[in-house]
Amino acid sequence: MAVYTSDKAKPAPVRRLKVPQPRWIVFAVLISLFASILMVNGLVQGEFTQDGAIESTSETSNVPDEALTGGPIIQTDGDTTTTVSAGSKQIVLTFDDGPDPEYTPEILDVLAEYDVPATFFMIGSEISKYPDLVQRVVDEGHEVGVHTYTHPELSGKSDWRRTVEMRETQLALAGAAGVTSVIFRPPYSSTVAALDDTNWSVIAEMGEAGYLTVVNDLDSRDWESGVTNSDIVEAVTPEDGEGAILLFHDGGGDRSGTAEALAEVIPALLEQGYTFTTVAALSGMETVNPAATTDERILGLSLVGAVQIAKNTTTWFAVLLIGFGVLTIARLALMLVLGRRHARRSRQAGVWGAPYTQPVTVVVPAYNEKECIADTVRSLAASTHPIRIIVVDDGSTDGTAEIAESLGFPNVTVIWQPNAGKPTALNTGIAAADTDVVVMMDGDTVFEPDTVRLLVQPFADARIGAVAGNAKVANRKGLIALWQHIEYVVGFSIDRRAYDVMQCMATVPGAIGAFRKEALRQVDGLSDDTLAEDTDLTIAIIRAGWRVVYEEQARAWTEAPTTVRQLWKQRYRWSYGTMQAMWKHRRALTDKGASGKFGRRGLLNLLLFQTLMPLLSPLIDVFLIYGLFFLDPVETAVAWFSMLAIQMLSTVYAFRLDKESLRPVWLVPVQQFVYRQLMYLVLIQSVLAAIGGIRLGWQKLNRAGGLSALLVSAPRKEGAGTPDR
Amino acid sequence: MIYASTRLHEGSGTSSAKVFVDTTGKRRRIVVLSGICAAVGAVIYIAVVVAGLVQSPQIELTTKGTVSTSPSGSTS
Numbered sequence: 001m002a003v004y005t006s007d008k009a010k011p012a013p014v015r016r017l018k019v020p021q022p023r024w025i026v027f028a029v030l031i032s033l034f035a036s037i038l039m040v041n042g043l044v045q046g047e048f049t050q051d052g053a054i055e056s057t058s059e060t061s062n063v064p065d066e067a068l069t070g071g072p073i074i075q076t077d078g079d080t081t082t083t084v085s086a087g088s089k090q091i092v093l094t095f096d097d098g099p100d101p102e103y104t105p106e107i108l109d110v111l112a113e114y115d116v117p118a119t120f121f122m123i124g125s126e127i128s129k130y131p132d133l134v135q136r137v138v139d140e141g142h143e144v145g146v147h148t149y150t151h152p153e154l155s156g157k158s159d160w161r162r163t164v165e166m167r168e169t170q171l172a173l174a175g176a177a178g179v180t181s182v183i184f185r186p187p188y189s190s191t192v193a194a195l196d197d198t199n200w201s202v203i204a205e206m207g208e209a210g211y212l213t214v215v216n217d218l219d220s221r222d223w224e225s226g227v228t229n230s231d232i233v234e235a236v237t238p239e240d241g242e243g244a245i246l247l248f249h250d251g252g253g254d255r256s257g258t259a260e261a262l263a264e265v266i267p268a269l270l271e272q273g274y275t276f277t278t279v280a281a282l283s284g285m286e287t288v289n290p291a292a293t294t295d296e297r298i299l300g301l302s303l304v305g306a307v308q309i310a311k312n313t314t315t316w317f318a319v320l321l322i323g324f325g326v327l328t329i330a331r332l333a334l335m336l337v338l339g340r341r342h343a344r345r346s347r348q349a350g351v352w353g354a355p356y357t358q359p360v361t362v363v364v365p366a367y368n369e370k371e372c373i374a375d376t377v378r379s380l381a382a383s384t385h386p387i388r389i390i391v392v393d394d395g396s397t398d399g400t401a402e403i404a405e406s407l408g409f410p411n412v413t414v415i416w417q418p419n420a421g422k423p424t425a426l427n428t429g430i431a432a433a434d435t436d437v438v439v440m441m442d443g444d445t446v447f448e449p450d451t452v453r454l455l456v457q458p459f460a461d462a463r464i465g466a467v468a469g470n471a472k473v474a475n476r477k478g479l480i481a482l483w484q485h486i487e488y489v490v491g492f493s494i495d496r497r498a499y500d501v502m503q504c505m506a507t508v509p510g511a512i513g514a515f516r517k518e519a520l521r522q523v524d525g526l527s528d529d530t531l532a533e534d535t536d537l538t539i540a541i542i543r544a545g546w547r548v549v550y551e552e553q554a555r556a557w558t559e560a561p562t563t564v565r566q567l568w569k570q571r572y573r574w575s576y577g578t579m580q581a582m583w584k585h586r587r588a589l590t591d592k593g594a595s596g597k598f599g600r601r602g603l604l605n606l607l608l609f610q611t612l613m614p615l616l617s618p619l620i621d622v623f624l625i626y627g628l629f630f631l632d633p634v635e636t637a638v639a640w641f642s643m644l645a646i647q648m649l650s651t652v653y654a655f656r657l658d659k660e661s662l663r664p665v666w667l668v669p670v671q672q673f674v675y676r677q678l679m680y681l682v683l684i685q686s687v688l689a690a691i692g693g694i695r696l697g698w699q700k701l702n703r704a705g706g707l708s709a710l711l712v713s714a715p716r717k718e719g720a721g722t723p724d725r
Numbered sequence: 726m727i728y729a730s731t732r733l734h735e736g737s738g739t740s741s742a743k744v745f746v747d748t749t750g751k752r753r754r755i756v757v758l759s760g761i762c763a764a765v766g767a768v769i770y771i772a773v774v775v776a777g778l779v780q781s782p783q784i785e786l787t788t789k790g791t792v793s794t795s796p797s798g799s800t801s
Binding site: 209428 | 750
């Protein structure tokens with residue numbers, strides 16, 4: 001790298017950013033997919049109350065006498081009603097609310113042992129979740145009946161809901177076992193004695209549709225807590241040798257005793273001369289489970305597939321969420337501990353050895369910074385440390401170089417070069433520097449008088465290759481700027497301190513950083529391989545074996561973007577550039593020594609907590625809404641508020657460490673609803689750009705200028721990023 | 726003021742050294758295709774769920790349950 005004089009014409013800058021719309025359409029569709037998956041899962045996972053929990057009324061004026069006095073198998077077309085009872089010494093075993101992956105197989109084993117048939121009134125949602133069990137039930141010669149899809153009290157539901165409950169269950173059956181069913185048992189039904197006008201309306205409707213309704217004669221009460229096997233045997237043994245349809249349960253709650261009780265009930269009844277039969281045999285039908293049509297099978301398979309996808313996706317996502325939640329809290333705790341350790345170290349005098357008093361060079365790259373450059377240079381000229389200032393104008397077209405030159409400070413050198421990008425401008429400045437330490441800053445940043453002196457003190461230690469300063473937001477007006485202020489304070493005051501202690505700081509921010517020239521020489525200066533040249537440079541210096549530390553007292557004041565558009569452009573470049581740097585230095589993961597240590601700490605931290613987890617954030621937001629609707633809303637809210645409280649507390653701690661006013665902290669909850677979403681959308685766009693190999697240009701931000709004026713009103717002693725810039 | 730001449734991408738040589746950048750456009754096409762496939766898959770899933778709810782919204786059975794005149798149980 002060399003500096004030449006030139007009188008070439010200044011080329012016009014070319015900086016453009018295009019945001020194609022289709023990616024957001026795909027994103028919206030995928031988010032809708034996730035929401036649909038969760039909704040399906042929420043519907044099929046809905047818990048229901050116990051059968052028999054609803055009392056019947058005394059209103060029976062609409063119930064035909066044939067039904068009130070007849071058997072538990074009811075056929076009705078609305079006008080005529082026929083019922084069937086189990087004949088003498090005949091038993092039909094029925095099981096409600098399954099299939100269940102634990103209890104149904106246990107029951108099937110007992111039935112197989114005694115070679116008796118049974119009838120399973122299944123819940124459609126459970127059928128969709130456990131289709132293999134349904135197939136086994138059918139294969140083993142048992143009957144399957146419809147017990148609705150989600151077990152609602154049907155009489156209180158609309159016609160559409162009742163139709164869907166029945167139809168979906170039929171489709172689930174068709175998808176799971178290739179059959180349908182013509183028998184139905186209403187949820188919360190009991191015996192014919194419990195028929196009333198309310199439940200009869202449902203039975204009549206189902207009868208008109210072609211269903212036989214099957215209630216029971218004797219309830220095993222296997223759902224009662226504390227019931228013993230002998231209680232169950234007694235409950236299901238008919239009086240005087242009559243036949244009966246018995247009610248058991250293989251799902252819908254704790255049925256751990258049912259199979260065991262059944263293993264006593266069956267031999268006890270067999271011993272008394274009872275035989276076990278089916279609903280089909282009692283009603284004279286060949287089967288109650290006719291084969292499903294091809295259309296029904298296709299639709300059924302689709303339904304079962306959709307539910308399977310929903311169930312598995314939700315389970316895996318919940319596990320992922322718990323894992324990341326634990327990791328996040330563990331990381332935060334570690335960061336707080338290490339941040340505190342760094343703060344204690346900072347309070348020790350002479351931690352780096354003798355004061356560093358050698359002159360240093362401050363390089364200021366500038367591109368069209370006419371609003372800010374005068375403030376920047378003036379702030380440097382007031383430095384309490386001996387410095388030489390090099391302003392490198394990277395082909396500005398707004399007179400930036402002339403403004404810097406006209407200020408007339410004797411220690412300021414202005415170099416103009418054709419527009420070639422920030423890394424090249426910095427390299428120009430570095431080449432022109434004649435000191436051991438080079439400070440780099442942005443053209444839109446101002447330093448305090450003590451900033452350079454404080455920033456370069458660590459160079460008294462010969463192991464130090466670079467020092468990161470404390471970048472702070474100067475324009476703290478408006479929500480967007482204040483949110484960035486919070487982000488900067490947390491990012492610098494906790495994260496960067498911790499990275500210093502762990503020796504894995506990935507970025508010395510472009511706004512304020514000091515470098516040993518020897519370290520810069522070893523890594524061949526700045527590269528324009530990435531858009532995050534500061535991250536790229538920092539990682540390269542660490543991999544070269546130098547230590548990089550954080551000096552929180554060295555403050556630089558910068559103007560944060562104040563519009564969503566500007567913020568979006570800035571963060572798009574940052575996140576894209578950071579990913580570029582991560583990829584460029586990926587081999588650090590397997591290196592030995594300082595490079596490997598950085599790879600396994602710094603790179604993994606960037607990958608996990610600044611890339612993968614934020615990518616999951618939109619799904620987490622959808623999951624939160626799912627939790628409020630389908631899980632326990634109180635528990636969901638408590639979990640969310642707990643995470644928010646932890647975040648608030650760590651923010652308060654960060655602000656206190658940086659001696660900042662706590663006033664903006666109240667904005668942290670609000671940050672969850674707009675800013676967080678904005679940040680992850682930017683990251684998603686960056687990831688897509690990176691995967692797609694799209695070339696991204698440097699984005700010039702519009703500056704309002706007047707930083708010095710802002711700083712006059714800003715509390716200097718108060719306490720600033722992304723965290724990594 | 727000093728005027729300096731520079732070469733673009735001085736540090737690394739050529740523009741093709743830019744990390745991630747795929748000048749052939751092949752990766753971009755793959756991403757677009759993947760996005761389309763993902764969106765189609767998502768739309769199919771949503772369509773299946775919606776179709777399951779709205780298609781054949783009839784409760785009538787094609788094969789109806791009956792009670793025979795001479796069942797093994799007792800009819801009333």
